[in-house]
Amino acid sequence: MSQSFTNNHNRRHRWKVLGVGVAANASFSAAFSGIPTTAVLIRSGYHLGNAELGLVLGLMGLGIAISELPWGLLTDRWGDRPVLLSGLATTAVALALMAMFVAPTPGYVPGLPPLGAGLLLVGLLGGSVNGSSGRAVMTWFGEGERGMAMSIRQTAVPLGGATGALILPSLATHFGFASVYGVLALFCSVTLFFTWLWLYEPAATAPDKAQVGHTTLSPSPSPLKDRQLWRIVAAIGILCAPQFAILSFGTVFLHDFSHAGIAAITTSMAALQCGAMVMRVWSGRWTDRNRNRREFLRFCTITSAIAFAALAALVTLTSQLPTVGPAMAALLIVMLVLTGVSVSAWHGVAYTELATIAGAHNAGTALGMANTSVFVMCFLTPLAIPHILTLGNWQAVWLIGSACALIALQFFPKPVQATIVCTREAF
Numbered sequence: 001m002s003q004s005f006t007n008n009h010n011r012r013h014r015w016k017v018l019g020v021g022v023a024a025n026a027s028f029s030a031a032f033s034g035i036p037t038t039a040v041l042i043r044s045g046y047h048l049g050n051a052e053l054g055l056v057l058g059l060m061g062l063g064i065a066i067s068e069l070p071w072g073l074l075t076d077r078w079g080d081r082p083v084l085l086s087g088l089a090t091t092a093v094a095l096a097l098m099a100m101f102v103a104p105t106p107g108y109v110p111g112l113p114p115l116g117a118g119l120l121l122v123g124l125l126g127g128s129v130n131g132s133s134g135r136a137v138m139t140w141f142g143e144g145e146r147g148m149a150m151s152i153r154q155t156a157v158p159l160g161g162a163t164g165a166l167i168l169p170s171l172a173t174h175f176g177f178a179s180v181y182g183v184l185a186l187f188c189s190v191t192l193f194f195t196w197l198w199l200y201e202p203a204a205t206a207p208d209k210a211q212v213g214h215t216t217l218s219p220s221p222s223p224l225k226d227r228q229l230w231r232i233v234a235a236i237g238i239l240c241a242p243q244f245a246i247l248s249f250g251t252v253f254l255h256d257f258s259h260a261g262i263a264a265i266t267t268s269m270a271a272l273q274c275g276a277m278v279m280r281v282w283s284g285r286w287t288d289r290n291r292n293r294r295e296f297l298r299f300c301t302i303t304s305a306i307a308f309a310a311l312a313a314l315v316t317l318t319s320q321l322p323t324v325g326p327a328m329a330a331l332l333i334v335m336l337v338l339t340g341v342s343v344s345a346w347h348g349v350a351y352t353e354l355a356t357i358a359g360a361h362n363a364g365t366a367l368g369m370a371n372t373s374v375f376v377m378c379f380l381t382p383l384a385i386p387h388i389l390t391l392g393n394w395q396a397v398w399l400i401g402s403a404c405a406l407i408a409l410q411f412f413p414k415p416v417q418a419t420i421v422c423t424r425e426a427f
Contacts, residue, residue, distance in 0.1 A: 014140040016198040018149055021133035023194060024084060025156035026163065027187040028091065028126040032060050033157070034164015035119070038180065041172045045104045052112055058379050059116050063123020065375035072131035072368020076361060080136040081199050083364070087128025088192040094121050095185035103178035130371050131364040138355050138363040140202055144288055146356065151284025151348025158273040158344075223358045223366045228413065230369070232354050235411035237373025239301060239343065242308055242401030244381040246272070246340040249397070257315065257394055258324055258332040268333045272340040279345035284352065293353045294415045300346040301409045307339040308402035312395045319395075339398075343405070 035042075036057050043053045075083045098118045102110045133153060141149040164184075171179045223229050251269060254260040260268070283300075287293045314335050318328055351367060358366035388397050 026160035029160025033161030067127035075364025305405035
């Protein structure tokens with residue numbers, strides 16, 4: 001096989017690998033972001049109270065948080081293909097078993113233990129998709145393209161969540177929860193087939209000028225011992241807290257405080273997700289061209305802090321008015337959407353920087369570290385907000401979000417500290 005043919009094949013095939021990464025993340029995102037959209041139906045269908053409902057919905061996020069790092073370590077040891085195939089297959093099986101045995105029927109209502117155990121298991125198994133798909137993208141794309149590629153992959157999270165939100169409540173209403181779990185299992189199974197078909201290690205090529213910097217004669221140190229990686233992991237987790245505050249309680253805020261209707265709430269959250277998707281792709285491409293990932297991360301963190309503070313100020317101003325008029329309600333919606341987009345735009349760039357520092361062969365572990373911190377916050381943030389509201393008000397929620405962004409800023413590396421980290425990579 002000629003060198004030219006190998007290079008051309010790799011360049012064409014990398015987009016199929018990226019497609020597999022997007023599909024894998026979207027398939028699982030449809031479960032962990034889509035199932036909570038059926039919360040009211042879960043409560044009535046399984047005869048749960050609010051406390052039990054909150055526990056059940058949190059268990060999937062807890063499962064992901066527990067499993068992300070072990071899956072990442074296995075990815076770096078075994079490779080992305082076996083981990084992604086096994087993860088998707090077992091997740092599909094777990095969802096299929098839930099469809100058969102943990103779905104309410106006219107004569108049978110499963111108890112809290114089997115439902116909670118089933119969702120915890122789905123989270124534990126589905127945690128495999130992020131690190132393995134991220135490592136595949138790092139392997140197939142070069143330094144000047146990874147920001148865009150990883151950002152495209154990160155759009156799978158809001159894409160899968162939006163898909164789940166659109167179809168799962170309707171399925172649960174008309175066909176029951178067996179159809180919900182069955183369709184999610186089907187998503188994973190279809191992605192499993194294309195992963196088996198398209199995901200493999202790239203053919204070996206001679207290093208060109210763009211790759212010379214990636215080669216090293218010594219192995220990369222373990223990400224678990226790298227203080228710089230842990231600082232970025234901490235920044236990612238802390239900055240996810242205000243993001244999850246909006247994603248989990250933004251609809252409650254718009255309904256309870258601004259008295260927005262269902263149509264306005266749905267439109268605003270859809271706009272937020274679409275804006276986040278567009279910004280993630282644009283930011284990845286822009287930082288690839290300008291090689292300014294660290295500057296961009298710090299800029300997003302600062303703008304997020306300002307946006308949350310502005311939202312808190314707007315809430316304070318609105319609280320002084322006798323009623324929330326249409327103009328002020330619209331302004332609150334716009335401000336919430338802008339804040340949500342600002343605090344969601346940085347994911348792909350942060351993950352690219354993290355994986356680049358760790359090196360391609362340690363990318364699974366590094367991404368697992370990051371997502372452990374992300375899903376710990378996904379579990380804790382919705383639990384904390386009701387207590388903040390009890391002790392304070394919505395201004396306090398958004399001010400704490402601003403404070404979290406300022407704290408995260410202290411952990412993101414400064415541009416002046418940048419070094420040529422790609423020399424640590426080994427392909």
